[in-house]
Amino acid sequence: VEVLGNSWRMSVMGDRKAVLKEIPEVVRNPQNGKQFAKGKFLGKGGFARCYELMDTETRIVYAGKIVSKTLLVKKHQREKMTQEIQIHRMLSHPHVVRLDGFFEDADNVYVLLELCSRRSLMELHKRRRAVTEPEARYFTNHVVLACIYLHDKKIIHRDLKLGNLFLNDDMEVKIGDFGLATMVEFDGERKKTLCGTPNYIAPEMLGKKGHSYEVDIWAIGCILYTLLVGKPPFETLSLKETYQKIKENDYIIPSRISADARHLIERLLAADPSARPNIHEVAQFDFFTKGYLPSRLPTSCLTMAPKFQPSQLVQLERRVVDGARARNALSPRQQARQDMLAAPLRALTTVPETQAVSMKRAPEERNDPACGDVPSDCYxxxxxxxxxxxxxxxxxxxxxxxxxxxxxxxxxxxxxxxxxxxxxxxxxxxxxxxxxxVGVVFNDNTKLVLDAAGEQVQYTERDNSEQYYTISVYPKELTKKMTLLAYFRNYMNEHLQKTGANMAVREGDELARxxxxxxxxxxxxxxxxxxxxxxxxxxxxxxxxxxxxxxxxxxxxxxxxxxxxxxxxxxxxxxxxxxxxxxxxxxxxxxxxxxxxxxxxxxxxxxxxxxxxxxxxxxxxxxxxxxxxxxxx
CATH class of the missing domain: 3.30.1120.30 (POLO box domain)
Structure with a gap:
C-alpha cells in the first residue's frame, strides 16, 4: 500500500529552497472532501509543524502533524515519512498515540493524531525535575505496557525519551513519534542505522555493532533514572563527553533511590545488551510488583508532587461517617458538600486536629521527590x-x-x-x-485551597507545612477559615464571570496537591x-x-x-x-x-x-x- 502519492514529486523538485507556505485556515482532504478547521499552534519539531485540526462535521479535534512537501524532496526523506505512517497506522493500544488518518494536498502531508492535551513528560520533568517514586512507577509502567505491545508486534521504537511520551487529560502516557521506528524482519536481525537522541542512545548503537529490542530497554532505564533523579544518567555539557560516558557505562545512582528502583535501573542500563531483561521480564521486577502503584494521578502532578495518603483519608472519613449519620438521607460527605455550596456561612463537620493528614509520610517507601528541595524563595x-x-x-x-x-x-x-x-x-x-x-491567603499568612470538585482541602500553616482534609473532615479550629473559603468561592461564582460548572470528582483527585x-x-x-x-x-x-x-x-x-x-x-x-x-x-x-x-x-x-x-x-x-x-x- 502506498502511503503518499506521487503526483506532486516533480512540481517541487525544481524548488528545493521553497519558502514554507502558510497553513490554510481550512484544510481539505482531496480524497473524501472532509474539511478540518485549523486551530491552535501546538509546536514544531523535525520537519513538522503541529496544529489543532477540527473535523468540521464531527467536531472532533486532532493533533495535526503537517509536513511541507518542500521538505520531502529527497528519496530518503519521503521513505522515512512513509515508513513512519505505515508502522504507526497499524498500532492500537491504550498507551500508544492513536493515528486516526492521513492525507495530502498540493502543498503538505497531514497526519491526524490523537490530541494529548497535557503535553509530554518533558514539560513535566522541566517543572518538577525529580518526581516521587510512585509517580515514576506509574509513568514507567505505562511505557513498559506499550513496549510489550510494540515488541510483540516486532517493532522497535528507537527514540523513547521524555519528549515522545505524551500525556492525555487522564494523565495516561502515550508513546508517540514513530519517525525512527523499525520492524524486525526475522529473529536475530540486528539493525545497523545510527539513530536516536544522545542522552538516551544505547552503547551498542554507538559501537555500530548492530542493535535490536534492547535499545528500547536501555532507553526505559534512562527514562526511569531521569524521572527519579531529575536529570539523565549520562548528561554532560558536550556530546563527545556524553557518548564517552555511555560507552564506559559511567553513571551514579544517588543513595536516596530505593533498592528496588536501583536494581531495576542497573539491569536496564547493563552495558552488554544481552544482559538486559526483555520487556516482559521488565514488567515482573519488584519495582513494579511490590511498590505502591497509583491507579490514576491528578493533573496537579504536572507541577506539584502529589500527596500519598489515600488509605489514611479513607479511614478518617469512615470514622466521621460512622459517628454522624443523621440529618437526612444524604451521607455526611454529600450533606457537607451541599452545605458548603448552598449555605457557605453554616459550620461544617469537623474532626480533632490530631486526626489530620499531614505532610509526614511513612518511611518504608520514598514517596517524597528526590529533589534538592524547593528553595525557600520558591525559585x-x-x-x-x-x-x-x-x-x-x-x-x-x-x-x-x-x-x-x-x-x-x-x-x-x-x-x-x-x-x-x-x-x-x-x-x-x-x-x-x-x-x-479556589484558595484564600488569609491575613495571618495561612492558606486554604479547595479543589475544583469541591472535595479535597489543603491547609498551609505559616511555616509552610501542609495538612490535608476533605470538605467534610477537618479540625474544629479551621471552621471560620473554611466558612470564609466558602464565602469567597460563592462570591466569585456569583459576581464574576462564570468559568464553568463544578467539575466531577475523578479518580486520583484525592492525591492532588x-x-x-x-x-x-x-x-x-x-x-x-x-x-x-x-x-x-x-x-x-x-x-x-x-x-x-x-x-x-x-x-x-x-x-x-x-x-x-x-x-x-x-x-x-x-x-x-x-x-x-x-x-x-x-x-x-x-x-x-x-x-x-x-x-x-x-x-x-x-x-x-x-x-x-x-x-x-x-x-x-x-x-x-x-x-x-x-x-x-
Whole structure:
C-alpha cells in the first residue's frame, strides 16, 4: 500500500529552497472532501509543524502533524515519512498515540493524531525535575505496557525519551513519534542505522555493532533514572563527553533511590545488551510488583508532587461517617458538600486536629521527590537571574520572526489565577485558579485551597507545612477559615464571570496537591501574584494584559487584551527576539521580583509591607471594588 502519492514529486523538485507556505485556515482532504478547521499552534519539531485540526462535521479535534512537501524532496526523506505512517497506522493500544488518518494536498502531508492535551513528560520533568517514586512507577509502567505491545508486534521504537511520551487529560502516557521506528524482519536481525537522541542512545548503537529490542530497554532505564533523579544518567555539557560516558557505562545512582528502583535501573542500563531483561521480564521486577502503584494521578502532578495518603483519608472519613449519620438521607460527605455550596456561612463537620493528614509520610517507601528541595524563595532568585540575562541582551531590539518560530505553546503554564477578590482589609485575598479550584491567603499568612470538585482541602500553616482534609473532615479550629473559603468561592461564582460548572470528582483527585498563592501585593498599575510552584503572575490593570513567568520551564506567557495566549521560551526570546510589549512587561517583572527578594527576611510578604505610595490595599470597604477576572477560563 502506498502511503503518499506521487503526483506532486516533480512540481517541487525544481524548488528545493521553497519558502514554507502558510497553513490554510481550512484544510481539505482531496480524497473524501472532509474539511478540518485549523486551530491552535501546538509546536514544531523535525520537519513538522503541529496544529489543532477540527473535523468540521464531527467536531472532533486532532493533533495535526503537517509536513511541507518542500521538505520531502529527497528519496530518503519521503521513505522515512512513509515508513513512519505505515508502522504507526497499524498500532492500537491504550498507551500508544492513536493515528486516526492521513492525507495530502498540493502543498503538505497531514497526519491526524490523537490530541494529548497535557503535553509530554518533558514539560513535566522541566517543572518538577525529580518526581516521587510512585509517580515514576506509574509513568514507567505505562511505557513498559506499550513496549510489550510494540515488541510483540516486532517493532522497535528507537527514540523513547521524555519528549515522545505524551500525556492525555487522564494523565495516561502515550508513546508517540514513530519517525525512527523499525520492524524486525526475522529473529536475530540486528539493525545497523545510527539513530536516536544522545542522552538516551544505547552503547551498542554507538559501537555500530548492530542493535535490536534492547535499545528500547536501555532507553526505559534512562527514562526511569531521569524521572527519579531529575536529570539523565549520562548528561554532560558536550556530546563527545556524553557518548564517552555511555560507552564506559559511567553513571551514579544517588543513595536516596530505593533498592528496588536501583536494581531495576542497573539491569536496564547493563552495558552488554544481552544482559538486559526483555520487556516482559521488565514488567515482573519488584519495582513494579511490590511498590505502591497509583491507579490514576491528578493533573496537579504536572507541577506539584502529589500527596500519598489515600488509605489514611479513607479511614478518617469512615470514622466521621460512622459517628454522624443523621440529618437526612444524604451521607455526611454529600450533606457537607451541599452545605458548603448552598449555605457557605453554616459550620461544617469537623474532626480533632490530631486526626489530620499531614505532610509526614511513612518511611518504608520514598514517596517524597528526590529533589534538592524547593528553595525557600520558591525559585525567585532563579527567575530574577533568567530575566536579567534576557534583558541585558535587548531581545526587543531584534525583529521578531514569524510567530511559529518565536513561540512554544508546550511551555504554557499548568496553573494561573483566573479570578481574585481582595478583602485584605478584613480577611485576606480570595482567588480561583484556571482549573476552578479556589484558595484564600488569609491575613495571618495561612492558606486554604479547595479543589475544583469541591472535595479535597489543603491547609498551609505559616511555616509552610501542609495538612490535608476533605470538605467534610477537618479540625474544629479551621471552621471560620473554611466558612470564609466558602464565602469567597460563592462570591466569585456569583459576581464574576462564570468559568464553568463544578467539575466531577475523578479518580486520583484525592492525591492532588495544588499550588497555593504564596505572596501577593498590589501597585498602582498591577497586582503581583507569586505561587508556591514558582510561577509569578502579574495582571496589569490598565489594558487587562497578564504576564506569567515560570523559572522551571524557563518561559513567559503573555495574555493580550483579547485573551489570546502567547508563550515564549526564554531561549527562543534570546534567539528570535520578542514583541516590545512583552519585553517591557518582563522589565516590570524584574522590578517586582527585586521587591519580593528584598523581603527575603520574611518569605510571607504581607500586602501592608509596601509603601503607601505603591500599595492600594484596604482602600475600599466592600470586596466588589476589588474583584477581578484575570484570564480566560
Amino acid at each position: 525567585l532568585s532563579e527567575l530574577y537571574a533568567q530575566i536579567s540575562e534576557l534583558l541585558t541582551k535587548k531581545a526587543s531590539d531584534r525583529p521578531v520572526v514569524q510567530e511559529d518560530e518565536a513561540e512554544d505553546p508546550a511551555a504554557v503554564p499548568v496553573f494561573w489565577v483566573s479570578k481574585w477578590v481582595d478583602y485584605s482589609d478584613k480577611y485576606g485575598l480570595g482567588y480561583q485558579l484556571c482549573d476552578n479550584s 495544588l499550588p497555593c498563592l504564596r505572596t501577593w501585593f498590589r501597585t498602582r498599575s498591577a497586582i503581583v501574584l507569586h505561587m508556591s510552584n514558582g510561577t509569578l503572575q502579574i495582571n496589569f490593570f490598565q489594558d487587562h494584559t497578564k504576564l506569567i513567568v515560570c523559572p522551571l520551564i524557563c518561559a513567559a506567557t503573555y495574555i493580550d487584551p483579547e485573551r489570546n495566549f502567547h508563550v515564549y521560551r526564554f531561549d527562543l526570546i534570546d534567539k528570535f527576539g520578542c514583541p516590545r510589549d512583552v519585553f517591557s512587561r518582563l522589565k516590570y517583572a524584574r522590578t517586582m521580583i527585586e521587591r519580593l527578594l528584598s523581603q527575603s527576611g520574611n518569605t510571607n510578604i504581607r500586602p501592608g509591607s509596601l509603601s503607601t505610595a505603591d500599595a492600594r490595599i484596604g482602600k475600599y470597604n466592600t470586596p466588589s471594588h476589588r474583584a477581578s477576572i484575570n484570564s480566560p477560563s
